[in-house]
Amino acid sequence: MRVIKNRVKELRARFDLTQGVLAERVGVTRQTIVALEKGSYTPSLLLAMNIAEVFKMPIEDIFFKEDAK
């Protein structure tokens, strides 16, 4: 089975953003960012686009498919 993974945690650290700040910028709660980074939540296309906008990167560079272990 393939799942969607992301680089949100890594990029957030690179851009020096806290989970709260990123959450505020993309219009979700901090808990959603926590769940996203843990990989327990798959974001909607809108949220993925908002995150890509914050990091100024294409969506596919942040979210990618991977085989589940």
Added chain:
Amino acid sequence: MKNVFLAVSLRILLFVALAVMVFDFLRVEQLFIQMDRGLLDGFSVDISNWPGYMLLGILFLFIIANLLHFWRLRKQTNTDIRDFFTFEYDATDERAIDHTRKAVSYAFSGLLIYSFFVIGSFMFIPNYFLDHIWFPVFAVASIPISGLLIYAVSFTVLQRT
């Protein structure tokens, strides 16, 4: 998540207060019916206003909380607020919305199963309308309460996973 618990608690209190008020009214009516049927020669009963006042008080709190919820929801841009108009629904972000949907479906399933057993339980108290008037009143009130509890618990579990 705190809002969901507050909303569920208030809604449960509302159902309980309504059931208590209805029971308090029927308790007196029941005595008159029993006397009409010759089952009682006479009776004395205490009539109080507190069940009605309790219901009105909780209803007031519930309406205020609903208005505050609606006020907060107006700022929400992630969803169509008409879908989440009910005070119990958490629409703070898309993950909460997703969990709300799941929790509602669990609550609905639980409610269907629970109501099946509640209706069945009426079979064991055949003369409940006269001797055990509390049973049908509180049994009916327990149906939405069960759904609300399942909703609150499943929403909390989903939010924490």
